[in-house]
Amino acid sequence: MKQVFAILTVIAAIVVLWYAACVPMNIKGVLTEQERAGAEVQPPSAKDRRDMSEIGLTLDNSFAIPATWAQDRPRLPAPHQVAVELWETTVLKKITSKRSLIYHAWVTLSATMLGFAIGTGLGILLAVGIVHSRVMDLSVMPWAIVSQTIPIIALAPMIIVVLYSVGIQGIIPKAVISAYLSFFPVVVGMVKGLRSPDAMQLDLLQSYNATRGQGFWKLRLPASMPYLFTSLKIGIAASLVGAIVGELPTGAVAGLGARLLAGSYYGQTVQIWSALFAAAILAACLVGLLGLMERSVLKRMGMAQ
Amino acid sequence: MNTESTTQPVIEARQLDLTFQTNDGPIHALKDVGLTINKGEFVSFIGPSGCGKTTFLRCIAALEAPTGGTLTVNGMTPDEARRNRAYGYVFQAAGLYPWRTIAKNVKLPLEIMGYSAAEQAERVRNVLELVDLEGFGGKFPWQLSGGMQQRASIARALAFDADILLMDEPFGALDEIVRDHLNEQLLALWARTEKTIGFVTHSIPEAVYLSTKIVVMSPRPGRITDVIDSPLPKERPLDIRDTPEFIEVAHRVREGLRAGHGDDV
Numbered sequence: 372m373k374q375v376f377a378i379l380t381v382i383a384a385i386v387v388l389w390y391a392a393c394v395p396m397n398i399k400g401v402l403t404e405q406e407r408a409g410a411e412v413q414p415p416s417a418k419d420r421r422d423m424s425e426i427g428l429t430l431d432n433s434f435a436i437p438a439t440w441a442q443d444r445p446r447l448p449a450p451h452q453v454a455v456e457l458w459e460t461t462v463l464k465k466i467t468s469k470r471s472l473i474y475h476a477w478v479t480l481s482a483t484m485l486g487f488a489i490g491t492g493l494g495i496l497l498a499v500g501i502v503h504s505r506v507m508d509l510s511v512m513p514w515a516i517v518s519q520t521i522p523i524i525a526l527a528p529m530i531i532v533v534l535y536s537v538g539i540q541g542i543i544p545k546a547v548i549s550a551y552l553s554f555f556p557v558v559v560g561m562v563k564g565l566r567s568p569d570a571m572q573l574d575l576l577q578s579y580n581a582t583r584g585q586g587f588w589k590l591r592l593p594a595s596m597p598y599l600f601t602s603l604k605i606g607i608a609a610s611l612v613g614a615i616v617g618e619l620p621t622g623a624v625a626g627l628g629a630r631l632l633a634g635s636y637y638g639q640t641v642q643i644w645s646a647l648f649a650a651a652i653l654a655a656c657l658v659g660l661l662g663l664m665e666r667s668v669l670k671r672m673g674m675a676q
Numbered sequence: 677m678n679t680e681s682t683t684q685p686v687i688e689a690r691q692l693d694l695t696f697q698t699n700d701g702p703i704h705a706l707k708d709v710g711l712t713i714n715k716g717e718f719v720s721f722i723g724p725s726g727c728g729k730t731t732f733l734r735c736i737a738a739l740e741a742p743t744g745g746t747l748t749v750n751g752m753t754p755d756e757a758r759r760n761r762a763y764g765y766v767f768q769a770a771g772l773y774p775w776r777t778i779a780k781n782v783k784l785p786l787e788i789m790g791y792s793a794a795e796q797a798e799r800v801r802n803v804l805e806l807v808d809l810e811g812f813g814g815k816f817p818w819q820l821s822g823g824m825q826q827r828a829s830i831a832r833a834l835a836f837d838a839d840i841l842l843m844d845e846p847f848g849a850l851d852e853i854v855r856d857h858l859n860e861q862l863l864a865l866w867a868r869t870e871k872t873i874g875f876v877t878h879s880i881p882e883a884v885y886l887s888t889k890i891v892v893m894s895p896r897p898g899r900i901t902d903v904i905d906s907p908l909p910k911e912r913p914l915d916i917r918d919t920p921e922f923i924e925v926a927h928r929v930r931e932g933l934r935a936g937h938g939d940d941v
Contacts, residue, residue, distance in 0.1 A: 579784075580788075
């Protein structure tokens with residue numbers, strides 16, 4: 372109960388701060404609108420207002436504060452505006468509608484899942500190779516690290532252009548970008564997990580004259596499971612980011628990335644924010660789902676109590 | 677060294693040397709170690725840290741390769757013996773797989789060695805009974821006490837019925853009461869199975885209570901300073917530790933340890 376209260380307090384504080392931030396952010400736009408509508412604004416000239424601080428303007432025109440939370444195209448939309456937009460574009464729209472966030476989220480989610488599957492598979496394979504071969508350890512690992520130092524926003528257009536030139540488009544390029552981001556945490560986590568058995572465990576297998584394959588299936592792989600799930604949680608969030616980034620340079624018409632892009636073209640800040648929240652909620656659901664899978668798998672393995 | 681020539685030697689070491697190359701220069705872990713262990717003996721290795729007792733056990737198990745001298749196990753090289761699954765090894769920590777139940781942990785070597793499913797089940801049942809863990813096969817390791825876990829790891833080492841049991845301070849991490857109990861059980865188990873046991877320990881009473889032969893070792897370089905054939909009878913109740921014979925053997929071990937490394941005790 373105490374925890375619930377603490378959590379609600381934090382959320383309430385964030386919401387209050389957000390509402391407070393909306394006032395100075397939006398006050399200039401609001402005053403311009405109010406002036407056009409015939410209200411008396413201090414100072415009356417737009418030129419004078421331009422050079423004044425937002426705080427000062429707010430203090431002089433406190434009557435305009437409620438309006439900063441209700442603009443059509445605010446610089447910073449208020450929480451309830453985002454919530455209303457989210458509600459209208461999910462629950463109230465048909466899923467098939469091009470304005471439904473669920474439709475766009477599904478487009479992004481399908482690329483995310485495909486990319487996540489490719490990235491996870493690739494990551495596990497690389498980790499197995501790295502753990503079993505010194506040559507792969509020395510040659511692959513540095514490249515895996517370097518690959519993550521290149522900003523994905525710079526690389527994404529190139530991946531799309533290259534794949535397009537060989538006739539691949541649609542979901543695949545997005546999935547490739549998403550896989551590119553998600554394989555890395557899986558490699559790192561799995562390498563650590565596969566190497567987690569200590570010297571004693573390996574000696575024990577040696578005393579049984581076990582083969583390397585037996586050592587992998589009976590010891591290394593099960594020992595790596597907790598590490599794998601931790602990596603998967605990071606990987607799936609990275610996958611979602613990859614899929615969204617993959618939608619930006621193509622000028623895609625569908626997907627959460629496309630919503631972000633369209634929103635910024637037309638100054639639809641409420642739409643941008645609601646797309647951002649949709650992405651965050653989606654990521655939270657995916658990570659939560661993996662958490663549930665982790666609990667049930669580890670419990671079945673006897674590794675969680 | 678010893679004279680029990682009527683029985684057949686299982687482990688023979690002659691002028692065994694092992695030098696580790698480390699960044700701080702070579703470390704002479706074993707020097708000129710000669711020892712014969714006969715079938716059915718219970719041999720303890722006792723000495724301070726760094727005396728090479730664990731290293732010697734690991735050489736027998738082919739987990740370490742000597743740099744000089746000869747060592748045979750069952751008349752073969754240690755590595756051949758390992759590949760023939762000549763020994764079961766019990767480590768200081770139980771090292772059970774947390775994702776396997778006790779029965780499945782005991783089954784691990786049997787799976788690796790390719791026993792049939794029926795034989796696996798039968799052997800698991802037998803060895804769990806041998807270490808008094810019937811009824812615990814379905815539990816996970818974390819559900820058992822430290823002593824029970826170590827018993828399960830002994831069952832795992834016994835499961836494939838190797839003639840030799842090598843134990844590296846198996847009860848070192850357990851408290852005195854549990855240790856006494858396990859020592860008693862180990863003797864009973866040894867009497868039933870007639871295995872040859874190599875047992876590394878830090879504890880003088882434990883070494884004297886368990887062994888037919890006590891090998892006293894000392895460090896820098898690791899070597900054998902005394903080999904004591906125990907005059908104690910095979911039947912050993914716990915209170916044998918209060919008899920004059922026991923105290924005399926313990927005294928000789930203590931003297932051997934003191935002589936071996938001067939004042940550093």
